[in-house]
Amino acid sequence: MLIVMRQDASDEDINRVIAAIEAKGWEAKPIPGGERIAIGILRNEGPVDPALFLDMPGVKEAIPVSKPYKLVSREMKPEKTVISLGDGEVRIGDGGLAIMAGPCAVESEQQALETAWAVKEAGARLFRAGAFKPRTSPYSFQGLRQKGLEILARVREETGLFIVTEATDHDVCDLVEEYADVIQIGTRNMQNYRLLQRAGQARKPVLLKRGMWATVDEFLMAAEYIMAGGNHQVMLCERGIRTFTKHSRNTLDLNAIPYIQRESHLPIVVDPSHAAGRRYQVAPLAKAAAVMGIDGLLIEVHIEPEKAFSDGPQSLTPAQFKELTSELASMGIGF
Ligand code: PEP
Ligand code: MN
Numbered sequence: 001m002l003i004v005m006r007q008d009a010s011d012e013d014i015n016r017v018i019a020a021i022e023a024k025g026w027e028a029k030p031i032p033g034g035e036r037i038a039i040g041i042l043r044n045e046g047p048v049d050p051a052l053f054l055d056m057p058g059v060k061e062a063i064p065v066s067k068p069y070k071l072v073s074r075e076m077k078p079e080k081t082v083i084s085l086g087d088g089e090v091r092i093g094d095g096g097l098a099i100m101a102g103p104c105a106v107e108s109e110q111q112a113l114e115t116a117w118a119v120k121e122a123g124a125r126l127f128r129a130g131a132f133k134p135r136t137s138p139y140s141f142q143g144l145r146q147k148g149l150e151i152l153a154r155v156r157e158e159t160g161l162f163i164v165t166e167a168t169d170h171d172v173c174d175l176v177e178e179y180a181d182v183i184q185i186g187t188r189n190m191q192n193y194r195l196l197q198r199a200g201q202a203r204k205p206v207l208l209k210r211g212m213w214a215t216v217d218e219f220l221m222a223a224e225y226i227m228a229g230g231n232h233q234v235m236l237c238e239r240g241i242r243t244f245t246k247h248s249r250n251t252l253d254l255n256a257i258p259y260i261q262r263e264s265h266l267p268i269v270v271d272p273s274h275a276a277g278r279r280y281q282v283a284p285l286a287k288a289a290a291v292m293g294i295d296g297l298l299i300e301v302h303i304e305p306e307k308a309f310s311d312g313p314q315s316l317t318p319a320q321f322k323e324l325t326s327e328l329a330s331m332g333i334g335f
Helices: 011-023 109-121 146-159 170-179 193-201 216-228 256-263 272-276 279-290 318-330
Strands: 002-005 027-031 037-042 059-063 083-085 090-092 098-102 126-128 162-166 182-185 206-209 234-238 268-270 296-300
Touching: 002 011, 011 027, 011 037, 098 109, 109 126, 109 146, 109 318, 126 146, 146 162, 146 170, 162 170, 170 182, 170 193, 182 193, 193 216, 206 216, 216 234, 216 256, 234 256, 256 268, 268 279, 272 279, 272 296, 279 296, 279 318
Parallel strands: 098 126, 098 296, 126 162, 162 182, 182 206, 206 234, 234 268, 268 296
Antiparallel strands: 002 037, 002 059, 027 037, 083 090
């Protein structure tokens, strides 16, 4: 249930509604931003009777929220969420296309810096690279860990790019939060509820990747965990789901994009690199997603993909990345 207050409702009116919600043992969640003042009701077990609130001073309407996800939904917040980095230097969800690019993993300072300058020159505003890597095999490269984060801090200092990097578990979240501008939660962790709850307490935006097995509704419920913890700065990243295909690593679920745009106000980022798994498919998928009005693209770029410690076959060279961003620009897609 969403209680929408009249524009002229006083603080006293609002506080009275909050008290009435809390008196029932439910949680009252004022919804930030927007034209209207609204209060969401959370943690109610059964349906809420609108009559409880409709006669209270200052209340305009009581709208039942039909979906299990509430804070992520357009029903609760019709206007789009905008995530602002720095002093508003980068605004994600504001109509433009934010480009996040970089290698799968930080491998060395030189590799990170060289890639960062190249992607910046081609139009990226965020540098995305892992210091902690969730790998399928325990014998694969697991990332440079804290040293990788220190390199990322250096990249930010030198290039001015904002840093997106993954927190692979609850225990490394404090460290990642300290260094990152945006905390990534990877596909394998989409239903790691302890990590989602920790991300809900973070004071940095979160890029939540869709589980490769997850329905969109499960994906939105995972975002709900983060928002329910108090962090409303969440971006949803479609990165491909498992299907029966053999011609690509995963299948980029483009159908999910208009669905999410209709259901949720959160910015949407598309990662064609992990969806494709193959370099030649990345640019066509990126362009297809870009025309759907998404808010960001996440592209893996490596200075020498054949020598990459991880995800080399799907990484673009800096020249290929530049070609892609030029094509996007010529399609009139701003970033
Ligand atoms: C990554 O972004 O490099 C990564 C590991 O992605 P995902 O969690 O989508 O597999
Ligand atoms: Mn990767």
